[in-house]
Amino acid sequence: GPGMGLLGPVGAAVKERPSCQCARASLLQVAGARGGFSLLCWRPVNESMEWDVVVCGGGLAGLTFALEVLRSAPEARVAVVERTRRPLPEACHKVGESSVELASHFFGERLGLTDYLSESHLHKNGLRFFSGDSRGPLHERPEIGPPEFPLVPSYQLDRGRLENDLRARVEQAGATLVEGHAVTSIALGDRGGHQVSVDDGRTLVGRWVV
Numbered sequence: 001g002p003g004m005g006l007l008g009p010v011g012a013a014v015k016e017r018p019s020c021q022c023a024r025a026s027l028l029q030v031a032g033a034r035g036g037f038s039l040l041c042w043r044p045v046n047e048s049m050e051w052d053v054v055v056c057g058g059g060l061a062g063l064t065f066a067l068e069v070l071r072s073a074p075e076a077r078v079a080v081v082e083r084t085r086r087p088l089p090e091a092c093h094k095v096g097e098s099s100v101e102l103a104s105h106f107f108g109e110r111l112g113l114t115d116y117l118s119e120s121h122l123h124k125n126g127l128r129f130f131s132g133d134s135r136g137p138l139h140e141r142p143e144i145g146p147p148e149f150p151l152v153p154s155y156q157l158d159r160g161r162l163e164n165d166l167r168a169r170v171e172q173a174g175a176t177l178v179e180g181h182a183v184t185s186i187a188l189g190d191r192g193g194h195q196v197s198v199d200d201g202r203t204l205v206g207r208w209v210v
Helices: 060-072 101-110 114-120 159-172
Strands: 005-007 013-015 026-031 038-043 051-056 078-082 176-179 183-187 194-198 203-209
Touching: 051 060, 051 194, 060 078, 060 101, 060 159, 078 159, 078 203, 101 114, 114 159, 159 176
Parallel strands: 051 078, 051 203, 078 176
Antiparallel strands: 005 013, 026 038, 183 194, 194 203
16 A cells, blocks of 8 residues: 555665545556566546656666566556666676576566567576686686576576667657656655656656656
8 A cells, every 4th residue: 555665676666655635546556467566556636746657767677667567557657767878889798697597587477578588689508617727718618507408598688788678668668768867866755746856957756766
């Protein structure tokens, strides 16, 4: 109910404060396909609250959270504020390039990205260890690991390509991306929407801030 806090995918933190002026004019329920994620938010009668969810940061956590919400509730009004603009450079080295099976399951089953990951990224052959001369050529060093691909796949991800494509998918799902701008402040409201100020002077008012 109002006032509860949730944890979304990949560590995205979600919080809401109760609003006395917020009538339950429209109840929006977002539920994951496997029942492991739920988000309840009420659309207010006051139309000045233009967004159901405002996501501060369009990295991997923010984009996957926005996509999960919109896959479960296509009518949700979602805005994502991200300081970088597309196109992001491909083959960029960032934390998270090498996914594990749990993350791959989330990407595939919850976000519907199985075919995309297989076509646009590399399958991993499980966890592998390379011993021997740490300065020598990798292909000449002893290698320990499974000889076959695991039943639950994992991927070597190109983070630049992945985040470019996730932004496009989030937009196609109905979100508004505010690219090239940063969040300057967040004012949590007790009786109205939370206000997210952006460096271009605009203010986004939403029921939920992530």
